[in-house]
Amino acid sequence: MEVRYEALFVLSFLCLVMCASAIGVNWGIQASHQLPPSIVVQMLKENGIQKVKLFEADDGVLEALKKSGIQVMVGIPNDLLNGLAGSEKTAENWVSKNVSKYVNDGVDVRYVAVGNEPFLQTYNGTYLNITYPALQNVQAALIKAGLGNQVKVTIPLNADVYASASGKPSDGDFRSDIHGLMVQIVSFLNDNNAPFTVNIYPFISLYNDPNFPLDYAFFQGSASPVVDGSITYMNVLDANHDTLLSALRKNGFGNLSIIVGEIGWPTDGDMNANIQYARQFNQGLVNHVSSSQGTPLRPGPLDAYLFSLIDEDLKSVLPGNFERHWGIFYYDGTPKYQLSLSGSNTSASLVGAKGVKYLDRKWCVLKPSVGLDNQNIAASVSYACANADCSSLGYKTSCGDLDARGNISYAFNSYYQKNDQDQRACDFNNIATVTTENPSNSSSSCRFNIMIEESLATSLRSIRYSWGWVAFIPVLVIFL
Numbered sequence: 001m002e003v004r005y006e007a008l009f010v011l012s013f014l015c016l017v018m019c020a021s022a023i024g025v026n027w028g029i030q031a032s033h034q035l036p037p038s039i040v041v042q043m044l045k046e047n048g049i050q051k052v053k054l055f056e057a058d059d060g061v062l063e064a065l066k067k068s069g070i071q072v073m074v075g076i077p078n079d080l081l082n083g084l085a086g087s088e089k090t091a092e093n094w095v096s097k098n099v100s101k102y103v104n105d106g107v108d109v110r111y112v113a114v115g116n117e118p119f120l121q122t123y124n125g126t127y128l129n130i131t132y133p134a135l136q137n138v139q140a141a142l143i144k145a146g147l148g149n150q151v152k153v154t155i156p157l158n159a160d161v162y163a164s165a166s167g168k169p170s171d172g173d174f175r176s177d178i179h180g181l182m183v184q185i186v187s188f189l190n191d192n193n194a195p196f197t198v199n200i201y202p203f204i205s206l207y208n209d210p211n212f213p214l215d216y217a218f219f220q221g222s223a224s225p226v227v228d229g230s231i232t233y234m235n236v237l238d239a240n241h242d243t244l245l246s247a248l249r250k251n252g253f254g255n256l257s258i259i260v261g262e263i264g265w266p267t268d269g270d271m272n273a274n275i276q277y278a279r280q281f282n283q284g285l286v287n288h289v290s291s292s293q294g295t296p297l298r299p300g301p302l303d304a305y306l307f308s309l310i311d312e313d314l315k316s317v318l319p320g321n322f323e324r325h326w327g328i329f330y331y332d333g334t335p336k337y338q339l340s341l342s343g344s345n346t347s348a349s350l351v352g353a354k355g356v357k358y359l360d361r362k363w364c365v366l367k368p369s370v371g372l373d374n375q376n377i378a379a380s381v382s383y384a385c386a387n388a389d390c391s392s393l394g395y396k397t398s399c400g401d402l403d404a405r406g407n408i409s410y411a412f413n414s415y416y417q418k419n420d421q422d423q424r425a426c427d428f429n430n431i432a433t434v435t436t437e438n439p440s441n442s443s444s445s446c447r448f449n450i451m452i453e454e455s456l457a458t459s460l461r462s463i464r465y466s467w468g469w470v471a472f473i474p475v476l477v478i479f480l
């Protein structure tokens with residue numbers, strides 16, 4: 001008996017050290033070519049990742065997570081909120097099909113994320129009236145399904161739902177235009193023993209304000225800390241988190257648990273989005289989380305999910321070209337940089353995806369015989385970029401040092417690969433050609449990618465491709 005108690009004690013101690021402080025990841029699937037979910041789950045396991053946050057209840061992803069031992073937060077996209085808010089039956093249906101079914105099959109669902117940053121000011125209030133009713137209906141449906149204790153609801157909110165007029169965390173409160181609504185929601189979460197989820201983006205702070213002190217984003221001390229009474233904030237995550245905690249305290253909910261739903265740093269598409277900064281930020285974050293020191297106002301384990309696991313080439317670049325480059329892994333599951341997710345073992349590094357299948361070693365480039373004065377070039381490049389991914393081209397990006405011919409070839413290749421190396425996707429009115437010689441220059445950071453093979457939907461994509469081609473013809477005609 002005693003031995004067993006000891007074992008239990010050691011186990012729970014280990015868990016205190018390891019379980020509570022392990023970082024989770026966001027697994028988004030807005031990619032033209034997704035890695036097979038089973039390969040991703042294997043990769044999660046090999047990296048010791050124990051928690052994932054999903055943006056939707058994707059069947060393939062949830063199937064792959066069965067009996068994996070990985071904890072799951074399942075998201076509900078904003079466009080489903082209206083239906084869920086309007087009908088309890090719809091919410092019950094959603095819970096039955098997208099939670100109960102998988103829980104019964106051995107998926108360890110812990111949270112349902114109702115909406116994704118629904119109160120962003122850029123949405124012009126579209127989701128203001130429906131998010132809370134949707135939250136209530138989903139909670140009621142979970143209880144009805146017998147999952148009330150096991151699965152908690154939450155709403156991942158952008159940190160713009162609160163602010164501090166003075167800039168000091170202790171002056172934090174909810175945004176005045178949604179103050180009443182926030183208090184209702186927080187009170188509901190509190191009643192249901194559910195957490196507040198917030199997304200915190202130091203990179204965006206820097207992107208929006210070039211004067212934002214870079215060292216205040218990282219976790220290695222700052223020359224411009226924020227002094228708040230007896231507390232000195234050395235990094236923006238702690239300050240931001242405690243601004244939220246102050247807002248919660250001010251409104252009587254200072255005990256609510258907080259999850260940092262998204263936090264990370266992109267590697268491309270902007271002058272401050274690079275491998276070096278991303279590694280510095282994410283390693284600092286992992287170490288901060290692993291240390292379990294918490295924040296000045298709430299010492300103890302910090303629950304956080306890295307944004308993100310894998311790059312997604314279909315994400316909108318409206319916020320900026322960096323948007324497709326948040327992954328700690330490239331599109332093919334290759335690690336981008338050395339990152340120790342355990343915090344304590346500094347020599348551990350990311351383990352890449354295994355068993356990934358690539359298309360042939362072929363690229364599409366501008367024909368060497370075609371001069372830069374060729375009249376087809378401009379329209380072809382814009383077409384390729386609009387339909388594939390040129391977010392790595394531009395000032396101080398990974399392909400920022402390409403010359404004009406390199407730029408054009410990069411765009412052509414991106415389109416060709418996205419269309420599964422279809423011969424017709426490397427023509428552009430006869431100015432492009434397929435080559436088996438890698439156009440990537442080994443002394444440049446620019447990668448001319450080869451796309452991965454996808455088991456499903458290949459035929460679907462070629463149908464889409466044909467339509468794209470039809471649309472291309474008028475563009476060229478207009479240009480000529």
Ligand SMILES: *[C@@H]1O[C@H](CO)[C@@H](O)[C@H](O)[C@H]1NC(C)=O
Binds near residue numbers: 057058076094097098
């Ligand atoms: C389950 O979730 C998926 C993905 O968000 C959604 O398309 C589907 O409509 C949901 N099922 C139900 C019954 O609501």
Ligand SMILES: *[C@@H]1O[C@H](CO)[C@@H](O)[C@H](O)[C@H]1NC(C)=O
Binds near residue numbers: 122123124
């Ligand atoms: C919000 O309003 C602005 C200005 O009226 C408009 O330009 C924008 O498209 C709107 N956004 C959405 C998501 O409706």
Ligand SMILES: *[C@@H]1O[C@H](CO)[C@@H](O)[C@H](O)[C@H]1NC(C)=O
Binds near residue numbers: 125
């Ligand atoms: C939300 O409800 C309020 C009050 O019922 C109403 O004035 C407002 O127009 C509604 N907003 C939207 C976006 O539906």
Ligand SMILES: *[C@@H]1O[C@H](CO)[C@@H](O)[C@H](O)[C@H]1NC(C)=O
Binds near residue numbers: 253255
């Ligand atoms: C928070 O929890 C502590 C200890 O469990 C309790 O004493 C305190 O009253 C709680 N505060 C609120 C605002 O619920």
Ligand SMILES: *[C@@H]1O[C@H](CO)[C@@H](O)[C@H](O)[C@H]1NC(C)=O
Binds near residue numbers: 345346347348349
């Ligand atoms: C640390 O990580 C390295 C590389 O993954 C591994 O070889 C080593 O065994 C680990 N050390 C400990 C103490 O876990």
Ligand SMILES: *[C@@H]1O[C@H](CO)[C@@H](O)[C@H](O)[C@H]1NC(C)=O
Binds near residue numbers: 404407
């Ligand atoms: C390459 O393309 C980028 C982005 O489209 C552009 O900013 C840059 O000026 C181009 N470089 C050359 C040499 O044409």
Ligand SMILES: *[C@@H]1O[C@H](CO)[C@@H](O)[C@H](O)[C@H]1NC(C)=O
Binds near residue numbers: 441443444
């Ligand atoms: C390769 O890239 C380096 C660094 O950008 C550049 O100096 C060199 O000219 C490039 N070589 C070729 C063959 O394009």
